[in-house]
Amino acid sequence: MARPIWTGNLSFGLLNIPVSLMSGERKVDLHFRMLDSRDRKPIRFERVNAETGEEVPWKEIIKAYEYDKGNYVVVDQEDIKAAAPQSHETVEVETFVDIDSIDPRYFEKPYVLVPGKKAEKGYVLFRDTLASARKVGIGRVVIRTREYLCAVMPLDDALLMMLLRYPQELVDPQDYKLPTGTASSYRISPKELEMAEQLVNSMAGKWQPEEYHDEFRERLQALIQKRIKTKGATATVEDDDADSGEEVATNVVDFMSLLEKSLASNKRTPAKKSATKKAAGRSTSTSKSKKASKATKTTKASKSTRKAASKRKAG
Helix, strand or coil: CCCCEEEEEEECEEEEEEEEEEEEEEECCCCCCCEECCCCCCCCCCCCCCCCCCCCHHHHHCCCEEECCCCCEECHHHHHHCCCCCCEEEEEEEEEEEECCCHHHHHEEEEEEEEECCHHHHHHHHHHHHHHEEEEEEEEEEEEEEEEEEEEEEEECCCEEEEEECCCHHHCHCCCCCCCCCCCHHHHHHHHHHHHHHHHHHCCCCHHHHHCCCHHHHHHHHHHHHHHHHCCCCCCCCCCCCCCHHHHHHHHCHHHHHHHHHHHHHHCCCCHHHHHHHHHHHHHHHHHHHHHHCCEEEEEEECCCHHHHHHHHHH
């Protein structure tokens, strides 16, 4: 049985609905391991110093940002922790928008929100309210160590949480050379447009995703199964168990009272101000405390990767 990624709360106004965050997608890709053709043993990738060719232990590895070609500034674990978001257990809805107003390019990854124990009433109230109003809740959620923009929306009996891309992650189509102007500018006649429209209408149908399959994967999987029966497996790799989680219990909640208080106070988290102020406060305090004690560590990338590789082979 699938395990929750985390358990926490779906929050809007003064209402908190205990939920579990479950994956909304299923990985069906075929994963390959690289083997040595001479003895069919798995190949291990090592962390190697580009200058000396020697393997580097995990404890000696630090993170750095390449701010210019071959130049890095070191970022330590304290810096990363200071910049990390605070809340890890709440999907905090900040505003509601029309369900059709979100550009499809913003949608990135689906999750399913499953109600915790005794949280069905609040779950159904939120789900049916969104469906009736044709609205989507826009908020933020922290998954592991990163904060994401997300949209909470109803789908049949479920509440889906779709991770959204930030605007800066999208490429403006106008960055590319695209054909502008009308059809007549490209000598497309009205008759050609009419025939093209007739063709589209003749091929029109209902969206039935179950009719589509990854045929390449199916053929490749069949080939692998046949190969296993004739040759046998050559190596076995065990995967670590997924992160476990527990359901959150809750008491009976007076939703009418909480809704009235939320409406009276018009309580909502500003989409930008709160996150910006928190981040600014953290970054300011961190930078002030470290400017006096730390100097920027800058290193130059080595250009002798080939030399290191040849040393390893020689060894």
